Amino acid sequence: MNIVLIGMPGSGKSTVGRLLSQRLGMPLVDTDALVEAAANRSIPELFAAEGEAAFRDRETAAVRAASALEDTVIATGGGVVLRSENMRALSGTGLVFFRDRAVEDIMGEDHSGRPLVGGDRERILQLYTQRIDLYRKYARYTISGTKTAEEAADRIATIYL
Ligand code: S3P
Numbered sequence: 001m002n003i004v005l006i007g008m009p010g011s012g013k014s015t016v017g018r019l020l021s022q023r024l025g026m027p028l029v030d031t032d033a034l035v036e037a038a039a040n041r042s043i044p045e046l047f048a049a050e051g052e053a054a055f056r057d058r059e060t061a062a063v064r065a066a067s068a069l070e071d072t073v074i075a076t077g078g079g080v081v082l083r084s085e086n087m088r089a090l091s092g093t094g095l096v097f098f099r100d101r102a103v104e105d106i107m108g109e110d111h112s113g114r115p116l117v118g119g120d121r122e123r124i125l126q127l128y129t130q131r132i133d134l135y136r137k138y139a140r141y142t143i144s145g146t147k148t149a150e151e152a153a154d155r156i157a158t159i160y161l
Contacts, residue, residue, distance in 0.1 A: 002072050002094030003160055006135055008128055009078040010109035011101040012149045015074035019153035024160070030075040034062035047115040060086055065092050067098050078127070079116070081134040089137065097156050098139035099146070102130050 005013040014030060017153060021028035032043060035058045039046055046055050059077055066074045067089040074094060080086045107124055111117040117124060136142060141159055146152040147157060 001075050001160075002067075002069060004074045004090045004091075004094040004096040005099065005156075006076050006081060006096060006136075006139060007078065007099045007101065008106050008124070008131070009114050010106040010111060011078075011099050012152065013075040013078075013099065015149040015160045016099060016139065017073045019149055020156060021073045023153060023157055024073070026071055026073050027068065027069075028073045028075065029066050031059060031062040031080065032075075032077045032087065034065060035059055035077075040061065044113055046114050048120075052116070056083065063089055063123065066090070069093070077131055078131070081131060081138055084102070087131045087138040091140070095136055095160060097159075098135045098137070098138045099152050100132075100142050100144040102148075 001111070003026070007013055008111060017028050017030065020026065027049045035046070036042055038061070041049070043055070046058070050086060056079070059080065060083060065068070068156060072135055074090065076090070107121050117127065143152050143155050146155060
């Protein structure tokens, strides 16, 4: 059974994923990294060259590949919930966790390299408002009220084991 992490850009999916991977001795894959490796380009380059729709197709291919893995921690891009087929694939082989981190904390993160966000407070709020229902709908467990990545990883590990 995989562990699947969903949530907003800057909600700590990669950090929590690394901690879980270390703690549970499970490999970690990141769908953004899979997209970049397959395209041999960075995400900002892909958005600039091909636009969001082409990125979403690449993301769906990465999600399919990740979903075929076993006993792996899968960190996803923040927009993975925009396609139900992504979430069908991921939840078919994994337990989906949503880290519902406070928007104020998300705003404090470095969003350079995130073409859809760009660090703009209004934009983060807008994305959060658009997506919150999707994150909640697709998560088997919502992890809220955790201040640190360590606390979030602790809770997820306890539920998973
Ligand atoms: C996106 C989030 C990014 C990345 C891409 C689009 C989004 O991943 O997939 O820039 O739509 O929220 P992170 O959530 O890891 O930043």
